Amino acid sequence: MNIEFEYIMILPVLLGAMLASALLVWWERRLLGWWQDRLGPNRLGPFGVLQVVADIVKLFTKHDWVPPFSDRVIFTLAPTAVVAGMLMGFAVVPYGPGLYIIDLNIGLLFFLAMTSLAVYGVLLSGLASNNKYSLLGGLRSAAQMVSYEVFMGLSLMGVVMLTGSFNMSQIVEAQRDIWNCIPQFVGLVIFLMAGLAEMHRLPFDLPEAEHELTAGFHTEYSGMKFGLIMLGEYLSLILTCAMTVTLFFGGWLGPDFLPPLVWFSLKTALLINFFILLRAAIPRPRYDQLMSMGWKILLPLTLLNLMVTGALALWMET
């Protein structure tokens, strides 16, 4: 892999991620409408696709208000931390054989590092807003994301054990015979739940639960800063799905009649739809339920999964 090619890859990945998250705003509303037996945005353009353009124009032209009581510098910088962290995470995703920005030998750890940095966007925006709803939302998200990060990382270690590497391309290659979702089913379920808590979408959107916290950490945000926070959330949805596909569903592997990139995109899109369905189907748990489920059920289960996987891996080797 020469350096020039890596630079060329950056632009399509950036554009693709941005475009996909913009389209997702419309797609999510449309799907939710369909599942909840209503229409959703269907007026502007074919099937309402141009609603995206209208939304973006609205975000750009809205009054971008910075509250006078806030910590101006941090308030302005916090939304960029969300988006920057998520976009960095896309660098290690293998989109096809040889199609990646960087092939790090610590690819998986890099992804975990970048998602853990994205927490700061939420935390700092809650702190800098100087508003009690924002502060409570920020506190909640800090506790939630730090707790779920613990076994998000641990749940992936089973995959690492089976592959013997943190390298994303090697993890995909190791799934030629059998996708990791079968031997690592427990890991997959835990990773999906942890991912859901990390991207704090419904049903785990307690940092911004509107019935109790107005809008949580982004109560004070308006205009394009709010847009950036939303963009970060959609990016994290796409990134988590892309990672799940890479780690558990064979990445770009698939029968030969479609090119690898198409397989990868199809699987990711399917998984994104699954997450949207979860949003429509499952009610939000109470905050203490979420935390105690994390520490008392998911963490021991992850450790057990890790132990069994390790024992089996050793047994198979001898």
Add this chain to the structure above:
Amino acid sequence: MEIVLFYIAGSVSLIATTLVVTRTNASHALVYLIISLLSIAVIFFMLGAPFAAALEVVIYAGAIMVLFLFVVMMLNLGPGSVAQEIAWMHPRMWIGPAALTLTLFFELVYLITTQTAVTSGVPVSPKAIGISLFGPYLLAVELASILLLAALIGSFHLGRRYMRSRREETE
């Protein structure tokens, strides 16, 4: 090229660390500390220790600093604490730390001028770290985990007593 990157990351970490000490607003100081840790991770990466770099970001910047920030948010420090901090930042306060730091600095300069480079820049793979951690350094790993377990049990015990007294109050 690499030496330029090294000096950029190094100076970023130096400036950020200085700012951590001199900031009066606790949350600003924490943000600079995060930046300092990230630049140190970049230095680790360039020295050929990508695993250490990743752990620096995941654990220090991603988890421990989040908890620090969490505490700062819980304390809800206002302008009062900034004023207090300014009062503490009296020039006389700097004499002791400056003397100690200078001692270390001279020692460092002496070591750099007399010794040959200790960092040969050999890349260390994650596997090699795992093998050395669970081989020659197994005892240290076990001791560290016992310490963490003790801390865990201790905080659980304290928290349970607090919850019990709260429950009795409400009853």
